[in-house]
Structure formats: structure tokens, C-alpha cells
Amino acid sequence: PASLTRTVRAGLNAASQTFTVANSGSGTLNYTIESDVTWASINPTEGSSTGQTDTITVNYATSLLNIGTHTGTVTITALGATNSPQTVGLTMIVEAVPGDLDQDGDIDVNDATLFGTCLGGADVPISEPACASADLDGDGDADLSDYGLMQKCTSGPAVKAEPHCVN
Structure with missing residues (x-):
């Protein structure tokens, strides 16, 4: 996918999401994957495909993020591939806890x-x-x-x- 989006309540970790990587050409596609934000980790971070589809999981550690919209990028790099690198945009929308009308993280x-x-x-x-x-x-x-x-x-x-x- 071009992007992954999640909405989560402040103080919680968002549910994981997945995307797939596959070699649509011939030979073996060796790839690495990395996230540019600390709140999204990738598993696995590397792999190889000879045509099969590999499922990649994005795990989120969002419990400490402030209320608002946070963005990041997952980059898939495959040396020798003509369309490398590929990116997947990440958008995390952190909503206030119900009752936190001023959205400062507390209810007072x-x-x-x-x-x-x-x-x-x-x-x-x-x-x-x-x-x-x-x-x-x-x-x-x-x-x-x-x-x-x-x-x-x-x-x-x-x-x-x-x-x-x-x-």
C-alpha cells in the first residue's frame, strides 16, 4: 500500500498493521525495511522473495505520543531492483481521552x-x-x-x- 493509517486513543498502543513485499520479476529480490519513526517498528526487517508474497508487520508503540497527527515513512530497499526504494507512508492520529476537552492529556x-x-x-x-x-x-x-x-x-x-x- 502507499500508506497505512491508524487512529488511537491517547495513552494506548495502536493495533499492528501489515503489508506485503513480493518479487514480480525473475531471480531473487533481497530487501531491507526500516522505519524513520521510533513509534513504528518493522518485523521482519529484511527478507528475500523469488516470487512469493512476504507479509511485513508494523507494530506501534503509541502510548506516549501526544494528541494530534503523527507521520512517518517505512522504506523498502532492494539493491539492484529498478523500482527501489519503495515507501509506505505512516499516519497515526492520536485522539484525546473522552472528557479531555482541552486535549492536554489530563482531565481537570x-x-x-x-x-x-x-x-x-x-x-x-x-x-x-x-x-x-x-x-x-x-x-x-x-x-x-x-x-x-x-x-x-x-x-x-x-x-x-x-x-x-x-x-
Whole structure:
């Protein structure tokens, strides 16, 4: 593939992904594979193909990444191949933990203040995209049920929010 994309909640490791390498020509294709980012590791990092398809796994260590979009590149190099090197773009989207409305990694009084601006009540749909993470129970509104979950998930200033606290 030209690219691999994953979305993960802050504090968690994203699930692995795979792609394949194969020699479409004659002879043996000897290749090496490397990632240019520390949060993506490759297995295996080298191989050879005489036509069979080799499955390559990209493992992600994303639990320490900040909220936002992170990009990287996997490079497959095969000396002597006319189309070498080949690249696979990596995009990792790290989303805030539900309730972390200011997206600073914790759930504290600042988030509670922002929640107040999103509070609409039971069965009142959220209309502001910035308030989507105020819907902690996933029912489409920001109400007292969500606020109760937010209180349960409160971590305090500069204390990393627990990614699974609403589950």
C-alpha cells in the first residue's frame, strides 16, 4: 500500500498493521525495511522473495505520543531492483481521552469548565464539533450522565488521564 493509517486513543498502543513485499520479476529480490519513526517498528526487517508474497508487520508503540497527527515513512530497499526504494507512508492520529476537552492529556477543572459550555441536556444533540469529546457515554448529547463519567475520570492537573476510565 502507499500508506497505512491508524487512529488511537491517547495513552494506548495502536493495533499492528501489515503489508506485503513480493518479487514480480525473475531471480531473487533481497530487501531491507526500516522505519524513520521510533513509534513504528518493522518485523521482519529484511527478507528475500523469488516470487512469493512476504507479509511485513508494523507494530506501534503509541502510548506516549501526544494528541494530534503523527507521520512517518517505512522504506523498502532492494539493491539492484529498478523500482527501489519503495515507501509506505505512516499516519497515526492520536485522539484525546473522552472528557479531555482541552486535549492536554489530563482531565481537570479546565475540562469541567469547557464541559459546561457543551452541556445541552438529555437528548439534545451536540452541534459543536469541539464538544464531541463531552459525549462520554456515546449517546450523542452532553448531559449529566456524561458529567458523572467525567467526574469519575478526573485525573487532576498534569496527571495523565486513564484511557479506559469510561469503559
